[in-house]
Amino acid sequence: MSRKNLALSRRKFVLTASATAMSSILLKGCLGNPPEDKPAVSGSPTVAAGSAVKAGEEPEVKTAKLGYLPIVESAPLIIASAKGFFAKYGMTDVKVEKQANWGAARDNVKIGSGGGGIDGGQWQMPMPYLITEGIITDGAKIPMYILCQLNTQGNGIAIANKHKGKNVGLKADPKYFADLKASGNRFKAAYTFPKANQDFWIRYWLAGNGIDPDSEVDLLTVPASQTVADMKRGAMDAFSTGDPWPYRIVADDIGFISALTSELWQAHPEEYFAVRQDWADKHPKATKALLKAIMEAQQWCDDFRNRKEMTAILAQREYFGVPEKVLEEPLMGKYNLGERTIDDQQQSVLYWKDKRGSVSYPYQSHDLWFLTESHRWNFLDKGQYESAKALISKVNREDIWKQCAQEIGVPASDIPSDKSRGIEEFFDGVKFDPANPEAYLSSLKIKRV
Ligand code: CA
Numbered sequence: 001m002s003r004k005n006l007a008l009s010r011r012k013f014v015l016t017a018s019a020t021a022m023s024s025i026l027l028k029g030c031l032g033n034p035p036e037d038k039p040a041v042s043g044s045p046t047v048a049a050g051s052a053v054k055a056g057e058e059p060e061v062k063t064a065k066l067g068y069l070p071i072v073e074s075a076p077l078i079i080a081s082a083k084g085f086f087a088k089y090g091m092t093d094v095k096v097e098k099q100a101n102w103g104a105a106r107d108n109v110k111i112g113s114g115g116g117g118i119d120g121g122q123w124q125m126p127m128p129y130l131i132t133e134g135i136i137t138d139g140a141k142i143p144m145y146i147l148c149q150l151n152t153q154g155n156g157i158a159i160a161n162k163h164k165g166k167n168v169g170l171k172a173d174p175k176y177f178a179d180l181k182a183s184g185n186r187f188k189a190a191y192t193f194p195k196a197n198q199d200f201w202i203r204y205w206l207a208g209n210g211i212d213p214d215s216e217v218d219l220l221t222v223p224a225s226q227t228v229a230d231m232k233r234g235a236m237d238a239f240s241t242g243d244p245w246p247y248r249i250v251a252d253d254i255g256f257i258s259a260l261t262s263e264l265w266q267a268h269p270e271e272y273f274a275v276r277q278d279w280a281d282k283h284p285k286a287t288k289a290l291l292k293a294i295m296e297a298q299q300w301c302d303d304f305r306n307r308k309e310m311t312a313i314l315a316q317r318e319y320f321g322v323p324e325k326v327l328e329e330p331l332m333g334k335y336n337l338g339e340r341t342i343d344d345q346q347q348s349v350l351y352w353k354d355k356r357g358s359v360s361y362p363y364q365s366h367d368l369w370f371l372t373e374s375h376r377w378n379f380l381d382k383g384q385y386e387s388a389k390a391l392i393s394k395v396n397r398e399d400i401w402k403q404c405a406q407e408i409g410v411p412a413s414d415i416p417s418d419k420s421r422g423i424e425e426f427f428d429g430v431k432f433d434p435a436n437p438e439a440y441l442s443s444l445k446i447k448r449v
Pocket of ligand 1: 073198271
């Protein structure tokens with residue numbers, strides 16, 4: 001097949017095939033096998049050739065097992081592996097391992113690599129705190145260190161087509177949701193893991209529109225990989241997750257996107273890189289080597305000239321296993337939301353810098369927002385909230401980030417001097433001042449505290 005025909009057939013394929021059919025065809029190798037006329041993507045350490053390991057900095061081990069989910073948040077981990085950044089810092093045998101879902105990632109970090117699991121990886125917030133406190137690990141307290149933020153933005157809220165034209169956009173009409181409830185068809189919305197980012201985004205969007213997420217809609221947990229199929233068969237009205245899943249809803253004509261998370265909260269904190277504290281304390285040099293490699297990968301990912309190659313790498317079967325087409329446009333900030341379009345690189349997923357400054361630096365004020373939001377919905381009661389807040393300076397190791405930034409030559413102007421990013425503002429005009437989280441909680445109309 002010529003390259004042109006292949007591109008055409010692939011486009012047609014993406015636009016018409018259902019998600020389920022898509023994966024089965026991919027498995028049969030129709031598009032999954034690398035075509036002869038497609039340039040091979042190098043997985044070898046070409047970019048990062050040459051060692052950056054200085055005398056005395058040799059890592060204690062050359063290996064680590066890091067988990068990831070096949071969504072754009074994981075790109076820095078995958079790129080650090082595929083482009084040789086881990087190897088450049090002496091970590092020549094890092095395994096990045098795809099996790100079936102967030103629950104599997106949690107279970108794997110609980111047992112650690114020694115038990116056949118993982119040492120750390122990609123996390124939604126505040127999972128590292130919930131794991132540290134034993135709240136989602138059956139009481140087993142596994143202390144974690146947050147080392148950097150992996151990304152901002154790149155997530156969206158997908159809505160089934162039957163709600164098109166019903167004022168279910170960034171601004172949504174509470175009466176429409178109330179009418180659905182009254183007619184016995186309560187709006188069903190899904191997230192990929194309860195009490196973490198996606199749950200917060202969908203709740204924030206609803207509550208910001210005056211819709212109580214606990215009484216006006218049904219919220220449920222669905223793994224990201226099932227969201228497209230579930231919406232197609234009518235099992236849900238909305239879901240919140242990272243690309244490529246929201247995009248596929250539009251590409252497959254199953255639904256539309258009401259809002260990008262960049263519209264709910266510009267430059268919002270999204271997912272994080274965190275590892276088990278016992279692993280990091282035992283291997284402090286290897287920990288820094290991993291972080292330096294990820295920070296370099298984040299800079300690489302943020303250069304839009306690299307995004308085509310990044311798309312090709314992420315699309316590979318061993319990583320996301322999706323056609324490049326479904327990643328290509330969102331990664332360039334081109335969003336067909338169904339009811340409208342956006343063409344703005346600054347609204348796409350960003351990994352290193354955004355309009356508020358550093359993406360990678362883990363602001364402790366953001367950890368505080370996630371914990372405060374957890375308290376807002378009573379995911380953490382008052383005692384758990386206070387206890388988790390007291391852990392921020394132990395779990396969030398922004399000090400290690402700063403050391404690494406200096407050692408890899410990040411300009412001083414790109415290294416935040418304050419652990420707080422200051423006041424945050426949301427799409428509904430609500431403000432969060434990290435110096436006064438109580439005032440934020442008081443200002444909210446819909447809450448469980
Ligand atoms: Ca996410």
